[in-house]
Amino acid sequence: MEWINGGITAPIGFKAGGVHCGIRPNKTKNDLALIVSQKECSAAGLFTRNVVKAAPVQVDQKALSCPKAIAILANSGIANACAPHDMENALKMQKLAAAALHVDQDDVLIGSTGVIGVDLNVDAIANGLPLLLKNLASDEAGSDAAAKAIMTTDTVKKEKAVCFDLHDKKVKIGGISKGSGMIHPNMGTMLCYLTSDVSIEASVLKEALKEVCDQTFNRISVDGDTSTNDSLIILANGMAENEMIKEKNEDYEVFKNALLQLCTQLAREMARDGEGAKHLITCKVHDCESEEKAEVLAKSVIGSSLTKAAIFGCDANWGRVLCALGYAGQSFDPLKTDISFSSLKGDIAVCKEGKGLAFDEEKALEILKEEEVIIDISLHEGDAEATCWGCDLTYDYVKINGDYRT
């Protein structure tokens, strides 16, 4: 497997684009993205578990009852959730794209991200669609424009692609995604769109997506808030002409592994670019009796406001890490628990068998000043492990969210 350029337009047969259509006041910021496949795709999607589901999520869930799709139209700026005409506008948006592309309405999936409770300006979408269609590109520029059009408070676009072999066929997967607040396990205000030219049955594609999502996007947290709009969608158009994957065979594992690598990078990027974040925090819990338990414990650490604030302050305050493990609702023996911090600058053990170690504060500071900080926890009770990703809690998080609507 190798990393390649091109994002969602790397796989054969996909075009993408993004324009400013007027949902956002700022004319220099794209706010409408379109992804189109040359052929009908096997499609699978995973959506927020929030009881309050945005209209586009409900529309996509219905559309995917038949797991085929050709295009995805997504806007940023307005979440189209809990607004007076949310469902009406979501259906209009889907219909507009279908008419423009001359496809069935159910072959178009839609997505929205932004402010909750405000009506979506569908006229702006109608006005912007002709230019968006004209701008669709099958090269890097198309993926780039689409990736930028779904950004909200993100500071960098998230875009990745991989290429791998299935026997004699080259297969590609590309992805774009956006954060960066309301991010919590069970997915955040996260939109992630994946494309692939792999040939795969929709039911098997969904299994792969679910397995990968549980180990990637469901293992990141920015702020503990699970959004109303989270959507993770993959389109696979079969144009790589590999033998169709119909079951969990060897090819499935190769594909799933490539998808896992891709989504791991996108998930890490989302955590790294969490609102106001200065640090990417990677928490690894190992020597645990089960992966599920390791995951719950690691999530508790990356979700702890006190731990996040300590990392912002480059403070090796491991007591907060141990404390966060302790309230995760899992049983473990604190007196067997070891904790260390590491980064590119080295590693330092701070807690052994539940008790503080004397350590070099200057070395700890040097380690914690790095952009990615790893918190390593060993429970000495088994062989299982899990890794979760989060970010620090900063002044800028408060600033960004103290006045988001205005």
Add this chain to the structure above:
Amino acid sequence: MEWINGGITAPIGFKAGGVHCGIRPNKTKNDLALIVSQKECSAAGLFTRNVVKAAPVQVDQKALSCPKAIAILANSGIANACAPHDMENALKMQKLAAAALHVDQDDVLIGSTGVIGVDLNVDAIANGLPLLLKNLASDEAGSDAAAKAIMTTDTVKKEKAVCFDLHDKKVKIGGISKGSGMIHPNMGTMLCYLTSDVSIEASVLKEALKEVCDQTFNRISVDGDTSTNDSLIILANGMAENEMIKEKNEDYEVFKNALLQLCTQLAREMARDGEGAKHLITCKVHDCESEEKAEVLAKSVIGSSLTKAAIFGCDANWGRVLCALGYAGQSFDPLKTDISFSSLKGDIAVCKEGKGLAFDEEKALEILKEEEVIIDISLHEGDAEATCWGCDLTYDYVKINGDYRT
């Protein structure tokens, strides 16, 4: 029932005091508190549910296996948790107080709050005890000194007392408590010590304490972090000479109601003085099918970082409130949900049946600028309700916790 002065020394037969003994470097800040009853008390305690329990918590749990006590010795500055000699030092601390007071070791309860992982300076406690004993007072000054000695990042002391009648007897309850970080339902780094001259059996006292705690301290959150040291202890010495309460009779209800009023005020004060807080946030969920569900939903709202940051910014961002309800793990119908904000400056409806209402932003701003902001949520599905308290997320929270150890 009436509110009275005197805190924990208001009930008959209690003395209290506080001194600086040297656990903290700052000599102007008291760090050791003592509460002593003239007679042996019925005693009850509730402690953190964190798997990682500080040594003093473990000592108190053991001591309360016989539910009698005479004194409480507590320090601030060091949590005496996860430190190399934590248990050894906790037992020394208990023993020192017992020797000084000439009582059995198990009649002394202890408490600590502060930094995790660092050994407690027991010599400082030994050196400070003589002055502390000398300073013990049965008037307001004693309660005041003790209340101040247990403060950490608290900006104001928390101290309340009430008086009520049980037939022809005046009964009093007093309390002191401290926050203000690591505060979350299941109690925070919360120490709360209550005294009463009521005559009550220890088993019934514990029931009352548990019922009241569930409706007060377990309904506040500052930052979602449940500490290793949370302790809520009540001592009742019987010196009011009421007929002993041995069961859940009418007198029990009168006593429990007074305790509830007292603890509600202490809990609100703790939330109000949350680290860096500028607003007290009161969230009321009503017209709900059960109190348990209403509580879970209200806790989700006061725990939402995004809602907390919005209140800091005086932003009527009700979408985040609805979103937080949605990820609380409870089922409800968003399309029946109403939300309004209120304060001393009036109230404003912002969401009706799950959809945003047009509202006067200037009026909303005026309401949200008040120190206590109430978020009212109606689910229109039943008669039950619950209220929880939290605080906003501010720059100062990040500042305080970005560098707490130094």
